[in-house]
Amino acid sequence: MADRQWRGARPLKPPGQGRAAHKILAGMAVLAVLLLLSVIIPLVAQAVPALNAAFLFGRAPGSIAPEAVNTVTMVAISAAVSFPLALLAGLYLVEFARPSRWTRAFDQFTGTVLSVPSIVVGLVVVDVAVVRWHWPVSTLTGILALTLMNWPLTVALVVEALQSVPGLYRDGSWALGASRWQTVTRLILPLALPQMIEQGGMAVARLMGETAVLIYTAGVNVGPGWALGGPGESLAVHLWLLRTEGVTDLASSQAAATGVVLLGLVFLVLWGSRRLAEWLQDTA
Amino acid sequence: MSSRRQFLHAMGVAGSGVLLGRWPAWAGGPEARYITIMGATSCISYVKAVLPEWERTHHGVKVAVTGGGSYAGLHALALAQADIAMADLAPPGSMAVPVRRYLLGRLPIVLAAWPHIGVDRLSWGQAGALLAGDIVNWRQVGGADVPVVTVSRPESSGAREVVQQRVLGTRRFSPDSIIQLSNGAVLRTVMETPGAVGYLEATAPMHRVRILSMGSRSFSPHAWRLWPLYAEPSLYVRVQAPKEVRNLAVFLQGRPKRQDFGIYFEQRPGQADAR
Amino acid sequence: MRADRIAALVMKGALALFIAVWVMVAVIVGAGAWRFVSANGLVGPLVSSRWSPLAAHYGILAFVVGSMAVTGLALVLAAPGVLALSVTGARILRGAPQRAFIQILTLFVAVPSVVYGWWGLSVAVPLIRRLTGTAGFGPLSAGIVLAVMIVPTFSIMALQTLRQVPSSLVEGSLGLGASEDQTLWHVILPASRAGLSQGFLVAVGRALGETIAVQMVIGGQSRVLSLLKPGATLTTQLLTDLALMPARTPGHDALDFMALWLMILMAVLVWLQSRVRGMSRG
Numbered sequence: 001m002a003d004r005q006w007r008g009a010r011p012l013k014p015p016g017q018g019r020a021a022h023k024i025l026a027g028m029a030v031l032a033v034l035l036l037l038s039v040i041i042p043l044v045a046q047a048v049p050a051l052n053a054a055f056l057f058g059r060a061p062g063s064i065a066p067e068a069v070n071t072v073t074m075v076a077i078s079a080a081v082s083f084p085l086a087l088l089a090g091l092y093l094v095e096f097a098r099p100s101r102w103t104r105a106f107d108q109f110t111g112t113v114l115s116v117p118s119i120v121v122g123l124v125v126v127d128v129a130v131v132r133w134h135w136p137v138s139t140l141t142g143i144l145a146l147t148l149m150n151w152p153l154t155v156a157l158v159v160e161a162l163q164s165v166p167g168l169y170r171d172g173s174w175a176l177g178a179s180r181w182q183t184v185t186r187l188i189l190p191l192a193l194p195q196m197i198e199q200g201g202m203a204v205a206r207l208m209g210e211t212a213v214l215i216y217t218a219g220v221n222v223g224p225g226w227a228l229g230g231p232g233e234s235l236a237v238h239l240w241l242l243r244t245e246g247v248t249d250l251a252s253s254q255a256a257a258t259g260v261v262l263l264g265l266v267f268l269v270l271w272g273s274r275r276l277a278e279w280l281q282d283t284a
Numbered sequence: 285m286s287s288r289r290q291f292l293h294a295m296g297v298a299g300s301g302v303l304l305g306r307w308p309a310w311a312g313g314p315e316a317r318y319i320t321i322m323g324a325t326s327c328i329s330y331v332k333a334v335l336p337e338w339e340r341t342h343h344g345v346k347v348a349v350t351g352g353g354s355y356a357g358l359h360a361l362a363l364a365q366a367d368i369a370m371a372d373l374a375p376p377g378s379m380a381v382p383v384r385r386y387l388l389g390r391l392p393i394v395l396a397a398w399p400h401i402g403v404d405r406l407s408w409g410q411a412g413a414l415l416a417g418d419i420v421n422w423r424q425v426g427g428a429d430v431p432v433v434t435v436s437r438p439e440s441s442g443a444r445e446v447v448q449q450r451v452l453g454t455r456r457f458s459p460d461s462i463i464q465l466s467n468g469a470v471l472r473t474v475m476e477t478p479g480a481v482g483y484l485e486a487t488a489p490m491h492r493v494r495i496l497s498m499g500s501r502s503f504s505p506h507a508w509r510l511w512p513l514y515a516e517p518s519l520y521v522r523v524q525a526p527k528e529v530r531n532l533a534v535f536l537q538g539r540p541k542r543q544d545f546g547i548y549f550e551q552r553p554g555q556a557d558a559r
Numbered sequence: 560m561r562a563d564r565i566a567a568l569v570m571k572g573a574l575a576l577f578i579a580v581w582v583m584v585a586v587i588v589g590a591g592a593w594r595f596v597s598a599n600g601l602v603g604p605l606v607s608s609r610w611s612p613l614a615a616h617y618g619i620l621a622f623v624v625g626s627m628a629v630t631g632l633a634l635v636l637a638a639p640g641v642l643a644l645s646v647t648g649a650r651i652l653r654g655a656p657q658r659a660f661i662q663i664l665t666l667f668v669a670v671p672s673v674v675y676g677w678w679g680l681s682v683a684v685p686l687i688r689r690l691t692g693t694a695g696f697g698p699l700s701a702g703i704v705l706a707v708m709i710v711p712t713f714s715i716m717a718l719q720t721l722r723q724v725p726s727s728l729v730e731g732s733l734g735l736g737a738s739e740d741q742t743l744w745h746v747i748l749p750a751s752r753a754g755l756s757q758g759f760l761v762a763v764g765r766a767l768g769e770t771i772a773v774q775m776v777i778g779g780q781s782r783v784l785s786l787l788k789p790g791a792t793l794t795t796q797l798l799t800d801l802a803l804m805p806a807r808t809p810g811h812d813a814l815d816f817m818a819l820w821l822m823i824l825m826a827v828l829v830w831l832q833s834r835v836r837g838m839s840r841g
Contacts, residue, residue, distance in 0.1 A: 018738025026651050028643035032710065035640070036667050039678040039707065089577045092570030096563075102287075106578075111829035112822070113581045117768030119797045120818040124584050127591075131365060131806040133305040136320070136348040140308075148580070155577060181562040202669065209671020212770035212794070216801050219350070221332075229307075231348075236673045240771055243677050244469045259674050266669050287571065294575035298583045352802035355613065359808050433694040438779075439613050440803040462696045462789050463779030465799060477694055 040263070046256035055257060064238060064258055066222040071234040071265065073226065074139060074218065075207045078146035082154050083200065090158030095170075095184050110159075114152040121149050122213040130217070139232030142218025146207050153206070157199040161192040194277035201273020205266045211236040235262040319529055321349045323357020323370035324442050325466050326391055326485045327517050330545035331370065331536060338535050345528060351466075354442035361520055367529045368536075372442025372515035384530075386519040386537040389549030392511045393443050394503050396474050396493040397481040403427035405497040412451050414481055417458025422479060435473050435482030436461035443467070446515045447483045485515070487546035508548040517547060588822065591815025598809070604816065610781035612800065612810035619793070619817055621781040625698060626792040626824075628784055629773060630766040632702030633709060637762065640710045645717035650743065661718065667711035676772035679704035684776055691787055696778035699786040704776055705766045713762040720754025721747060756835045764828050768821070770794040793817050 057065050097103055125145040129135040165188050173183040211234075218232035220241055233241075235258055242255035321331060331349055339347065352360070355376075357369035362381045372391065375383060395411055397403070401422045406414070413419045415434055422430045436457050437444045448457070462477075464470045467485050474480040475492045484490065486503065495503055503511050519533045542549070595604075599617055607618025648660050683703045688695030724747050732742040748755075778789020779799060791799070797814055804810035 018740050021740040021743065022646070022651060025643045025646045028639060029647035032640040032644050033663070035707065036711065038682065039667075039670065039675060042681065043674065043677065085573050085577065088570045088573035092567065092574045096567045096570060108826075108829055108833060109578065109581070111832065112826045113584075115764040115768060115825040115829060116584075117770060117794050117821050117825075119768075119770040119794050119801070120588065120821055121584075123797060123801060123814060123818050124587055126801060127587060127806045128302055129305065132302070133307065134365070135305075135307050136318070137350050138348075148584075151577060152581070179563050181566045184566075202665075205669040209669075209673065211671070211673045212774075212798055215798070236671050236771075239677065240673050240775070243673075243680060244464070244466075244472060244775060255677065259677060262671060263674065266671065267666060270666065270669055287575075290568075290571050291575045291578065294572065294579035295582065297576065298579040302583055302587070350802075352805070356803050356805055360805050363805070363807055365805060431692060438799055438803060439611060459780060459782060460694075460788050461780065462694060463791075463799070465779075478688070480694070 043256050043259050043263070046253050047260040048253075050253035050257035051260065055254070056261070062254070064235065064254075064261060066226070067233055067235045067238045067258070068261060068265070069226055070139060070142075070218070070222065070232045071208055071236070071262075074142050074146055074232060074234060075204060077143050078150050078207060079154075079200070079204050081143075082147045082150040086151055086154035086158050087196075090155050090162060091184060093155075094159055094162040095180060095188065110152055110156055114156055116152075118149055118210055118213040121145055122216055124148075125213070125217050136229060137217065137219040137231060138229050139218060139226070140228040142214050142232045142234070143228075145213045145217040146210060149210060149213055150203060150207055153203045154200070157203060158196060161195040161199065162188060164195060165191045194281045197273050197280065198277040201270050201277075204273070205269050208234075208262065208266050208269065209236050210234075211240050215240075235265070319345060319347045319368065319532060320360075320366045321347060321368040321370060322352055322360045322366035324354045324372050324517055325351040326372065326443070326487055326515070327370040327388065327545075327547070329487065330388075330539075330542045330547060333545065334536065334539045334541055337539075338532060342528065342532075347532070353438070353440040354445075355440035358520065361522065364522075367521070367525060368533055369520040370517060371520060372517050373445055375520065382523040383520045384523055384533075386521070386533045388517045388519065388537060388542060389547045390508060390514045391517050391547050392486040392503060392508055392514045393446055394484055394486050394490070394511075394513070395481060395496040395498065396471065396484045396490060397496055398430075398474060398477060398479055399492070399494045401427045401430055401479060401481075401494065403496065404494070405502075406499075408451065408499055411496070411498060412453065412455060415447065415457060415461075415483070416452055416455040417460055418455075430479040433477050433480040434458045434461040435470050435477070435480050436463055437467075437470060437483075438463055438465065442515050442517075443483060443485050446513065450513055451483075485546060505548075585822065588815050588818045591812045592819040595812035595816040598812070604813070608781055608783045610796070612804060612813060615809065617810070617813040617816075618781070619796075619813070619820075621783045622791055622793045622796050622817065623820065624783050625777075625790045626767060626794070626821075628786070628790075629698050629701045629705060629777070629792055630763060632698065632786075633705035633766045634759070634762060636702060636706035637710045637713060640706070641713045641717055641758075644710065644714040645721055646743065648714070648718040649721035650739075650747070661715065664711045664715050664718070668715060670711075672708060672769055672772040673775075675704055675708040676775035678707065679772060679776040687787070693787045694778070694789070696776060696789050697785070697787050698777060698790045700776040701773045701790075701792075702786075704772050705769060708769065708772060709762040709765050712765055713758050716758030716761060717751075717755055720751040720758065723754070724750045753835055757832060760828050760832045760835065764825060767824060767828075768794065770798050774798050793821050 055063055093103060093106065122145060125141065125148065129141050129144055130137060135141050169187060170183055173187050214234050214237050218234060220233050220237055221231045222233050239255055239258045239262060242251050242258060328349055328351055335347055354371035354373045357366060358371050358375050358379065360366035361369035362379050403422055403425055406425060410425050414432060417434060419425060420432055422428050422432060462473060464473055470482045471484055471493065474482045498513065501510060501512060519536060521529055521533045604617045604619050606620055608621035609616040609618040610621065648657060652660050679700060683700045684695035687700050728746055728750055729742060732746040773792055774795040777791060777795055779791050779795065780789040782788060782790050797817055800814060804814060
């Protein structure tokens, strides 16, 4: 009652008026969220009949264990290769290079290569690795393609994380006599690391869902065991293949189950990287 | 060291990497002798199924199988990117490299349609008119009142070439066709899309679509000789290919198992009991 | 200091390698495109829609138009959703629900595009089929799928921008007697123009570069603009023909030409973004 009186006392804006558009937008937002959920919920519902231990972990054909192993290993190796390379490049750009025409041109350059469509990367990797180098369509070729895709994204996120550390910290450190290297390793990196890890999780999640670049580089089948030289179908490619050409009775639910496993891995990576980032922030 | 010098060095590293890259020995796999088989997707399942048997007797030889279609396989063969090409088509006249052909047999191609169109049989003329987009409703050929949706493959497909020559003749495929990248994708689309019709290589189980009779003939795996629409999948090998490659081609040509994958062949006396 | 010099050298090397590798990528694509242009001319392929690489017809008009149409359609369809989600997230929800809302949107950003393609085949295509009586495969379905796909990305960026509008502006507007709605339309949205444009351009980039989700529902024909009949975009045609025309065949150069166009379009988008950033600062 008191609340109502208080709101009524506000001049010129009687309660319930002047927020009509907000209410309409909120209603639309509910619809939009429902639409987005309609992407995931039917997927999970269809997946239920196929989600069993034999499908997830079995060794028989039809199990997606090899695809899951391929996905995780290819993504992990690509991330492990591209992250240090990108970290070094990003550190140089933010902490060592003097801002100039060139560093600004570089921003434009990174932005452009960052947005190169994955199918173009696939085209180039097929041209160079498969055709010119005679690499077979294999896990290693897939790793090469994923690394190339992930590199600019990682450079961009490293630069962004480093730039979010206030310049005053650096000035203070230098004034105390620390070298640039000491400043970077002891002060800047620990401060920027949580953000890098959180954004890095996003990058890894994107790699896991990458399809177009892998179809012609890592292939659409799996070998008898994991090998760098063996075929390396990933979960996302498997989902694409099952959904577009799987014709058995099981194919729909298997495609959905593959999608659920893929989503599970993606969300796990996001959650894990966020928790790790929070933990680092708390301990720092 | 100046930035420009360092950048030029990096360009040198990247450039020579592109020019000189090799499969790294530590990655295992193709450090041994390896053979690449490439081409028609219709042969892949068969080749993959019998390959382990050959690999058991040829230690150290790794065989990679990839698709891409007949045309791509033949091109890769000419450019020495592949050792064996699988193809439903004859090599184009422009191919300068002398090749040897190993015929695998006959791969029947059937017209398949969405199950509820109410039609079982088409004349050749009707089939052509359907695929060309001249017949737009199944009512026009005596079926249900459902619009026709044609499903086709990209130009480099050997099956498309056969259908073009034998069924369509001088007409072109309907520009409204849905293009799917593989035989399986065509089957799936025909199964799911009301009124759809497409052509299939008769390799996969096809029980969820309606296989149409053509003229007076109905397709049956047992009477494959009578079915008039087929491709002739073959393996092509360069004449100067190493002995192992030719040996593999002969092996692949000789396995009766290909009948399980839709590739039918005359069993000559004596060949039937070759396992 | 010695450590500084060595560190700088190593880092400079890493940076130079990064630039060199990507310049190399551009050179490889550019060389193929150059061979294509010198054999077929620059204008001819751009004004023809006859794509029949085996017969040496390389008209890419249909793909360029298709890419733009699908992207434009996706943005138009996504706009109301983005407005609703970002305003709800920034101006209506507060505290814990707001944080949860943002986290849910972030999860949707990370959903792989092939899952959106799966949704397209299972929901969008049959829906369009029922509504229009066509096969359902075509740019309209592709636009719907892309719209759903870019809504989370675009909304998050818009939401962050709306939150950053200085509260002095908002309080001032409300204090002068403007209603919440008036404040939203006349103060908050105009003040976030630069950030919204930024999000818009990122969404354009994501839609333009998407391959797999579009390929699953667009149908794959070289046709200039019919929303309901099968079409193709630059990226889906690259996927279709990549394996069919291996390197060193004449058709392959056409693929490089298409790839170069995609890279040029992306570079223009990035340049526009940097202009927008400059606008917001100055």
